[in-house]
Amino acid sequence: MPRTSKVSDPSYELMDDHEGDSLIYRQHGFPSPLVRWHFHKEYELHLIVDSAGKVFIGDYIGSFAPNTLFLTGPNLPHNWISQAGPGEVFSQRDMLVNFTDEVLHSGSRAFSELHQLSPLLARAHYGIEFRDPTLIAESRQLLQRIAHSRGMTRLGYFFILMEQLAGCEDYQLLSTVTSSHLADEHNVERINRAVNYIFQHYAQDLTQNEVAEHLGMTPTYFSRFFKQAAGRGFVEFVNRLRVSKACELLAKSDLPVTGVCFESGFSNLSNFNRRFQQLKGMTPSDYRSLVIQRLTEQNHH
Missing domain, CATH: 1.10.10.60 (Homeodomain-like)
Structure with a gap:
């Protein structure tokens, strides 16, 4: 099959479904074509709902299970591979939100409160796993609200969620390298x-x-x-x-x-x-x- 354009490269994921929205909400099962080693310019907040396996973020390798929550920064390659038996299918494995730097940067010019998120976003360049079970349970509820809402309401839930993550002190930084070293399409x-x-x-x-x-x-x-x-x-x-x-x-x-x-x-x-x-x-x-x-x-x- 001839290569048509760089964009179709399976490695770099072009999120073209923003549809004018500031963030993208997705959920998917396993196996899924979205499960692969890839990177994109968006941040990704990623909650595992079902199954256990290995997570690869930058040069980090670790484990995930239901209710593990990660945040990856722009162009930091990542992949979650479930340990599934032959023919085993998980209908919903992940809930995730993608958003860009541009949205938050331009937003913080208008809303100074958004500056609170800067330290969190800086840490995200290495990948973060949040460890606090209460925070994770609340994040899951907020992700469900994001999933079921649109417009400003969805944005409202997103900012409540981000503020909670920014205040969480029980986390682990994952990769020793940030995006630029590894992101080669x-x-x-x-x-x-x-x-x-x-x-x-x-x-x-x-x-x-x-x-x-x-x-x-x-x-x-x-x-x-x-x-x-x-x-x-x-x-x-x-x-x-x-x-x-x-x-x-x-x-x-x-x-x-x-x-x-x-x-x-x-x-x-x-x-x-x-x-x-x-x-x-x-x-x-x-x-x-x-x-x-x-x-x-x-x-x-």
């Missing part, structure tokens, strides 16, 4: 294929050569290409994905540490312990006891 389709392939196979033995071959590249070229596009080398990317999976298993299952090690794709225990310690600053068993301690504290509140 030409590469994103290929990086998408690479990330999807890695995601399907990281729990087994997976070599850089195998992924390079899958993409029809030489290993040397793939290695350079991947590091530039994903913000991390292949080995580190895979290790982070495996450690993230291990955290999930340590928190949510009774598998012994050895089981967690193999289940998350590591082939020997000492390598697993070393990588885990490197990325999390503690051993796998300390991580597990910390999670249990936190859950106990939460239940006592």
